[in-house]
Amino acid sequence: MQAPDQTINREETQLLKLKEMFNSKFGSIPKFYVRAPGRVNIIGEHIDYCGYSVLPMAVEQDMLIAVEPVKTHVLQLANTNPLYPDYSTSANNIQIDKTKPVWHNYFLCGFKGIQEHFGLSDLTGMNCLVDGNIPPSSGLSSSSALVCCAGLVTLTVLGMNLSKVELAEICAKSERYIGTEGGGMDQSISFLAEEGTAKLIEFSPLRATDVKLPSGAVFVIANSCVEMNKAATSHFNIRVMECRLAAKLLAKHKSLPWKEVLRLEEVQAKLGISLEEMLLITEDALHPEPYSPEELCKCLGISLQELKTQILSPNTQDVLTFKLYQRAKHVYSEAARVLQFKKICEETPDNMVQLLGELMNQSHMSCRDMYECSCPELDQLVDICRKFGAQGSRLTGAGWGGCTVSIVPADKLSSFLANVHEAYYQRSNRSLAPEKQSLFATKPGGGALVFLEA
Numbered sequence: 001m002q003a004p005d006q007t008i009n010r011e012e013t014q015l016l017k018l019k020e021m022f023n024s025k026f027g028s029i030p031k032f033y034v035r036a037p038g039r040v041n042i043i044g045e046h047i048d049y050c051g052y053s054v055l056p057m058a059v060e061q062d063m064l065i066a067v068e069p070v071k072t073h074v075l076q077l078a079n080t081n082p083l084y085p086d087y088s089t090s091a092n093n094i095q096i097d098k099t100k101p102v103w104h105n106y107f108l109c110g111f112k113g114i115q116e117h118f119g120l121s122d123l124t125g126m127n128c129l130v131d132g133n134i135p136p137s138s139g140l141s142s143s144s145a146l147v148c149c150a151g152l153v154t155l156t157v158l159g160m161n162l163s164k165v166e167l168a169e170i171c172a173k174s175e176r177y178i179g180t181e182g183g184g185m186d187q188s189i190s191f192l193a194e195e196g197t198a199k200l201i202e203f204s205p206l207r208a209t210d211v212k213l214p215s216g217a218v219f220v221i222a223n224s225c226v227e228m229n230k231a232a233t234s235h236f237n238i239r240v241m242e243c244r245l246a247a248k249l250l251a252k253h254k255s256l257p258w259k260e261v262l263r264l265e266e267v268q269a270k271l272g273i274s275l276e277e278m279l280l281i282t283e284d285a286l287h288p289e290p291y292s293p294e295e296l297c298k299c300l301g302i303s304l305q306e307l308k309t310q311i312l313s314p315n316t317q318d319v320l321t322f323k324l325y326q327r328a329k330h331v332y333s334e335a336a337r338v339l340q341f342k343k344i345c346e347e348t349p350d351n352m353v354q355l356l357g358e359l360m361n362q363s364h365m366s367c368r369d370m371y372e373c374s375c376p377e378l379d380q381l382v383d384i385c386r387k388f389g390a391q392g393s394r395l396t397g398a399g400w401g402g403c404t405v406s407i408v409p410a411d412k413l414s415s416f417l418a419n420v421h422e423a424y425y426q427r428s429n430r431s432l433a434p435e436k437q438s439l440f441a442t443k444p445g446g447g448a449l450v451f452l453e454a
Helices: 012-026 103-118 142-158 164-178 185-192 234-253 264-271 275-285 293-300 304-311 324-347 352-369 376-387 410-426
Strands: 032-043 055-070 074-079 087-090 125-132 198-202 207-211 217-223 392-396 403-409 439-442 449-451
Touching: 012 055, 012 074, 012 125, 032 142, 032 185, 032 217, 032 324, 032 352, 032 392, 032 403, 055 142, 055 185, 055 324, 055 439, 074 103, 103 125, 103 142, 103 164, 125 142, 142 164, 142 185, 164 185, 185 198, 185 207, 207 324, 217 376, 217 410, 234 264, 234 275, 234 293, 234 304, 234 324, 264 275, 264 324, 275 324, 293 304, 324 352, 352 376, 352 392, 352 403, 376 392, 376 403, 376 410, 403 410, 410 439
Parallel strands: 074 125
Antiparallel strands: 032 055, 032 449, 055 125, 055 198, 074 087, 198 207, 217 403, 217 439, 392 403
16 A cells, blocks of 8 residues: 545544644644555354455544654654543564553554564654544454554555455454454455445455445444443353364364364364354264363363464463354354355345345344354343334443444434434433433545644
């Protein structure tokens, strides 16, 4: 990606304000700006890290960074939000503390990813002012947008070039410095998004295909106002590990070389069978009762020490129970729903919105019951959205808080927004800042870019 000199959708006044804030902070003006969007995942939850395709779109909300390269080797990071304190460090000695998911660590992930990709040691410093209007911990991928933004900032300062796919892969890998075992969807859509279309994102190799959404419907995002910080909680990494363990047990059940298997998709690929058949094998091979570490060792014929050091990640080594059957059932059924969703979008039947809505409803049910990544507020919000005209509604993002996404017939949009606002935000007396009560219709936005002038 090079630096096209183009303007972006953000209000010009916002950019000028950022330029002024930069000037008062650093006593100079930015040389360029980078934006990277957040995203909403329409369907395909918690399956990217299992190797399966997902169906997100970029939202118009984004991270925006004003940048000035400097002669020193110091990175100076500031944020327009006073809740996020300034930070400075040597560009040649990046330390990322996994125990604290503080805001600047996400910038450092993107910076370090590019630095390591090119094997660079003597890096120039820079002054950066970060601005963002993606609600944090809302499941709209504010943290990954910051990683992607920082990666593109670093690439631009270095005067190097990479393809969008390479950038997405580097940023997906580098976000793991913070301790989250994510799958790559968020970084991929941030770079590969195009205005006006959702994308089917496939992995190994990474590629994106346009998916045209129905014209008679609108996708509406509603924030539950429950914050969930993905890196600060072990929930997410436990699910990643449960899927890995399920993949190994399924592989062993089918006499495959289980030690090298890491993802549920690999089991299906090695067996060369359908997702429906994988669901039947899951019924056969795994039991619904949780597995203890001791039972897992017995199933795999390994010691507890081997389980902890060779399979489990450091932050899951003390977990006492693992639900493998439920997680595998969710992943294989959700992967099938993604493909069905894309097929319906391509075939455009008359009852298209209803069919897509049903898939979204099934997805939420599976996230709630089989993957257990919902929460009471999300379930309540989903019910309210369906009650007031959504054909389908589901949690989006990691879950355990954050947002829902609903498919709403275009002619019902204004009454839907008014009713949901009253039923969820006003009636339940949520005394929250207005920006956190995010309830908005969204359309597919464009991907990350560099631009030169405010």
